[in-house]
Each structure stands twice: as structure tokens, then as C-alpha cells.
Amino acid sequence: MRTPLARLCGALLTLLLAVTVAACGGGGGTRASSSAAEGRLSIGAAAVPASLDPRKSAPYEALWVGLLYDALVTRTEDGSYQPGLAESWTFTPDGLELTLRTGVTFQDGAPFDAAAVKANLDYSTTHSANFSNQLTSLEAVEVVDPTHVRLRMSDSPAPMLGVLAGEAGMMISPAALSREDLSTNPAGTGAYTLDRFVGTELEFTAWDGYWNRAAVTLPGVDVTVLIDETARLRALRSGQMDAAFLTAEQVDEARTAGLQVTSSATADFWGVIVNIGQSEFADPRVRQAMMLGLDRPAIARNLFGDGCVPSAQPFRPDDWAYVPGLDDLPAAQYDPARARQLLAEAGLPNGFAFELQTGAMQSYVRTAEVLQAQWAEIGITVNLRPMENVQFVTARRNGEFEATVSVYQTARPDPSEFVKTFYVPGGLFNPSGYELPGLAELLVQSSSSPDLAVRTPPMHQIMTDVLNDGPPVMPICTRTTSYAYRDNVHGLSVAPLFDSNLSRVSVDPR
Structure with a gap:
């Protein structure tokens, strides 16, 4: 089901507000076999993510968090809504009813179903999360059957599709909801697992158990954080990475250096x-x-x-x-x-x-x-x-x-x-x-x-x-917002509204 909204703007990713984290871990499940020779994307970012737990992450970190966690609703580049973990939805007099996708599992092997949705939303309304104020009108979550869940709301559900397309709609394995280590040991249904998160380095690899694995073209993403803007562009120009976030004043320099640039208005x-x-x-x-x-x-x-x-x-x-x-x-x-x-x-x-x-x-x-x-x-x-x-x-x-x-x-x-x-x-x-x-x-x-x-x-x-x-x-x-990238990268674009969009990028082996 698609609910059209007016065209909205892209995502600011050059200015991630974050903290330096020294950690490491893995997302569990079976990882796809890949290596740098198989076309992983190496990208230079502006700051270390505050957290890869969707309940604790900063808004601009959705590019990375979305690799690990799928949301109930998908937001498209034109601002409309399409199926995610929910295949369809219907507005009801007192809320919203979701029809869920079947055949989906979490990376820890747990099944995704209506009970998992209820567990997530109940947890988020009774515990502090960065998106808690987005769920204040959610009064009850009812399991109709394994593939249907009903959200009862005190106010109109009109903004709720956008909420469910963001971090509040990113589903965590019910067994992991009380864990404090999700930033380094994630438990989502996303297309990628986390191999490594140490200091300024992050590594993600495509997960063979992903429900839509055929649509994922990028075998992996390697992130290096360079807070110094000049150093980040210099590293891209020297071939140390495939792509990097730019500041506005660096666009002309990047183009003069023969790099490709993609830009989008940002929301x-x-x-x-x-x-x-x-x-x-x-x-x-x-x-x-x-x-x-x-x-x-x-x-x-x-x-x-x-x-x-x-x-x-x-x-x-x-x-x-x-x-x-x-x-x-x-x-x-x-x-x-x-x-x-x-x-x-x-x-x-x-x-x-x-x-x-x-x-x-x-x-x-x-x-x-x-x-x-x-x-x-x-x-x-x-x-x-x-x-x-x-x-x-x-x-x-x-x-x-x-x-x-x-x-x-x-x-x-x-x-x-x-x-x-x-x-x-x-x-x-x-x-x-x-x-x-x-x-x-x-x-x-x-x-x-x-x-x-x-x-x-x-x-x-x-x-x-x-x-x-x-x-x-x-x-x-x-x-x-602008990215610069080398000519071995294809399909890279600025993510509208900060949603993760890297899985369909491809990189020629170097």
C-alpha cells in the first residue's frame, strides 16, 4: 500500500552528531562470503555513531542502523510509503491495522510475527527511547493473529506511518529487547550483519538469511570516520576509500579532482x-x-x-x-x-x-x-x-x-x-x-x-x-547534502530523509 506525501528532502549525513565509541561485535546468523575484491563499499564518514541500537542512535545515524534493522514501513525517495516488514496497512476508526510479511526471521533465529511487533512497541512505550515522544498516542497493541497486529491510538494515526518507517518501527528480536549491547551485537532483521565496530572503524557484511537477499547487490560496507573534513576528502582523492561525505564548500574541489558528486536537498x-x-x-x-x-x-x-x-x-x-x-x-x-x-x-x-x-x-x-x-x-x-x-x-x-x-x-x-x-x-x-x-x-x-x-x-x-x-x-x-565518489562506484545517491539506501550500490573490484 502506498500513501503519497509531498516530495520531501534528502538526508544530512555529513554532520553526524556522535560520540567516539570503542567496541566490537557481530550480528549473528550466517554471513555472505565477501571480501574487498568482491566490491565492498569503503566510505568516509564524519563522526562515529553514538549507537547502532535504534532506540539510542542519533537521527543522522539511520544510514548505518538501517543496514541492521528493517522497519515496518519503507519510505521512498519521493516521500511516499511502501511495504517493509508490514506488507500492507489499513486505517481504522481508532488506529491502524498492519498485515505482516511472512517468512522473515531475526538474525538470532527468532521468528518475526505479530507477537514480535507487540513486544517491540510495548517495550518502547514503557521504556525510555530517543523516539518515545513519537509514540505518546499509542494506547494499545493487539495481536489479531500471527500476521496481523492492530494499533489503537488516542489521536489520529496519520503521522504514524512516518513513525513506523523510522527507528520506532525498526524491529528488534524480542529476546534482545532488554540487552544493552545492541550497538555491538545487533539483533534485527536487516540486510547486513555487523562484523566490527572498533573506534572509528565499522564493517558490515550482507546476510544470507535476509528475507529479500536477492535485492541486495552490495556485499559489504566498510566505514572509516575522519572528522577532519579536509583529511576525509584527501583520503578519497588518494584512493584510500571509494566514497566520502562532503561539505558544501568541497563540492567544486571534488569535481575538479575528477571525482563524481551526487547531491540532494535535505529535510x-x-x-x-x-x-x-x-x-x-x-x-x-x-x-x-x-x-x-x-x-x-x-x-x-x-x-x-x-x-x-x-x-x-x-x-x-x-x-x-x-x-x-x-x-x-x-x-x-x-x-x-x-x-x-x-x-x-x-x-x-x-x-x-x-x-x-x-x-x-x-x-x-x-x-x-x-x-x-x-x-x-x-x-x-x-x-x-x-x-x-x-x-x-x-x-x-x-x-x-x-x-x-x-x-x-x-x-x-x-x-x-x-x-x-x-x-x-x-x-x-x-x-x-x-x-x-x-x-x-x-x-x-x-x-x-x-x-x-x-x-x-x-x-x-x-x-x-x-x-x-x-x-x-x-x-x-x-x-x-553531497557525496563524492570514485568511478568504480555505481548507484550511490544521497538518502532521502536519512533512510538507509546503500544495499543496491555496486562497486567494481579494485
Whole structure:
């Protein structure tokens, strides 16, 4: 069954936010025989995954996690939904009913069936996971028979297909749900097993027991993490790897060096989260002033070239949640004089100071430095704090920051989940409970139907109201992502919405 959505954007993978992990392990089951001579893909990544456990992984790590774990629903490149571990689905008056694929086993030999789905979803709703807020409307999971499971929900199930296409829908063997070692000893139904995860090196090999093995063309994936962006491209140019993630400013250099480049618009954006429980950010006039103090076109042009589209909203123009004309509103303009006036009205004629946390990667620090300079022009002093990824990610998730600049996803798993995460009390990136009157009601309306004609107007009203109020997350520009690769690689493309798409790549033996 396919439920069409508007075309959404691709995935940012050049800026994985992660921690350095020293570990090793295997995924179990029978591995396909392969070697470097048989065309494994060697790829240079930007950071070590925080975890390969879908319940603990960072959003940008879905490229690797999806090699090990299949989801109930598959999201296609145009943003529509197709069968995954669920062959079909039907919307019911109080939720969703799934018809499951038969003949599927987990890599530990356990059968995949309705009982396994119930065990996974029940576990996720009673234990903490990075996607817990995506399942708050799931009231009950009922096994109808081994191939049918019914999800009963308190709210409309419209966003649930997107949720089930992401980490929340990635099925883990029931016997492994309580294990803490899934990052190094996975137990999914995915196309690959994990051979090795040690420091900055990861190795995956195609699994002969995979239910759709005939569709997997790539025998293996070898990942080497090089946080230094210049070193990563240099390693690709020298032939040490087949492909690598690029920053926007490296695209021309890669092409000049004779490398192939593939790019896609991405469903995320550069932005700054301010913690309204700290500093002066609780006053809407301060947030409005900070928005007016951002010269987005200058930031995009000077830092990213054509690789980031300046915008005061988080969604791209080809997303149904994008609001036409929003960037023309007064609240979205670059207006330093009005910004200084608003600060004075807020009782801050001499401005104020705050700490801006940023990742240690070069592109992060450069972006933070430009923000520092622009806000200085309206009287705000920004003290930069570059942080290693483990500190950076942990502080953001725990709400231990005054402000933090990073890249944030918008349409994965669904725009409504973005709203819940950033603008609704209890959201993962809303540490001090930002709340806007009327927003919750609009969100219910936007989630009440799978019909985009129903969903779009209230979502557009949410985005307009948040902008005018002074958003707690301040968009700068929406991204384009690029990979460079050598001419022995075929079929490599940027993964839309961060979903894993490497299995159909092929690599000529070297």
C-alpha cells in the first residue's frame, strides 16, 4: 500500500552528531562470503555513531542502523510509503491495522510475527527511547493473529506511518529487547550483519538469511570516520576509500579532482535552539530581535554557497509543511535597527551575553563565529563553546545549554513530530517547556487525517504563529547534502530523509 506525501528532502549525513565509541561485535546468523575484491563499499564518514541500537542512535545515524534493522514501513525517495516488514496497512476508526510479511526471521533465529511487533512497541512505550515522544498516542497493541497486529491510538494515526518507517518501527528480536549491547551485537532483521565496530572503524557484511537477499547487490560496507573534513576528502582523492561525505564548500574541489558528486536537498536545517528557561530568552521580544539580527542570505552565501537555502522556517519549499510567503513577513527579515529597538523594549538597551554551544567540527565552529559577529551588531555578546561530540549531543538532549547551534531534522518521521519535539512542552528539544496558546489544538487538527488538504492549513498556521512569537529554534538555512565518489562506484545517491539506501550500490573490484 502506498500513501503519497509531498516530495520531501534528502538526508544530512555529513554532520553526524556522535560520540567516539570503542567496541566490537557481530550480528549473528550466517554471513555472505565477501571480501574487498568482491566490491565492498569503503566510505568516509564524519563522526562515529553514538549507537547502532535504534532506540539510542542519533537521527543522522539511520544510514548505518538501517543496514541492521528493517522497519515496518519503507519510505521512498519521493516521500511516499511502501511495504517493509508490514506488507500492507489499513486505517481504522481508532488506529491502524498492519498485515505482516511472512517468512522473515531475526538474525538470532527468532521468528518475526505479530507477537514480535507487540513486544517491540510495548517495550518502547514503557521504556525510555530517543523516539518515545513519537509514540505518546499509542494506547494499545493487539495481536489479531500471527500476521496481523492492530494499533489503537488516542489521536489520529496519520503521522504514524512516518513513525513506523523510522527507528520506532525498526524491529528488534524480542529476546534482545532488554540487552544493552545492541550497538555491538545487533539483533534485527536487516540486510547486513555487523562484523566490527572498533573506534572509528565499522564493517558490515550482507546476510544470507535476509528475507529479500536477492535485492541486495552490495556485499559489504566498510566505514572509516575522519572528522577532519579536509583529511576525509584527501583520503578519497588518494584512493584510500571509494566514497566520502562532503561539505558544501568541497563540492567544486571534488569535481575538479575528477571525482563524481551526487547531491540532494535535505529535510533539515541549520538553526539555533535557545533555552527559554535560561538567560533572557523567555521574553518573546528577545527571540524576535535575534531573528531580526540574522542576515540569512549572507550566512548561506559565505559559508555554504549553493549548499544551504536561506529561510526563516525549517521546511523546504517542496515540503507540504512549508508556508509560502512566510519568509516575506516582517518577522523574517534582516532588520538590525528593529532588533535593537525590541531589545530596548525588553529592558536590554545595552544587550546581554549568553553562551552558544557548538560542535568541534570546522563547519560548526565557522557557523557559530558568523552568528557571534552578526548578533554583536545588535548588542548581543555571544560566548562560543566548541564541544566534543559526546558533550555536545549529551548537553543538548539533557537541556544543559543556554543556546546551541546545530542541524535539525524536519520531516523525519513527520512534520507533526517536529512540532512536538521543538514547540510542545515535553518535547526532546524543548527543555524549558515553550508553549504557545492554540498550538496544541492546531496540531491535533493537522494530525487528524492522512489527507494533506486537511493537514496543511493548521500546520501552516502553527509555523506562522511560532515565527511571529519569536521561535525557540531559529532557522538559518535548509541544506543540500553531497557525496563524492570514485568511478568504480555505481548507484550511490544521497538518502532521502536519512533512510538507509546503500544495499543496491555496486562497486567494481579494485
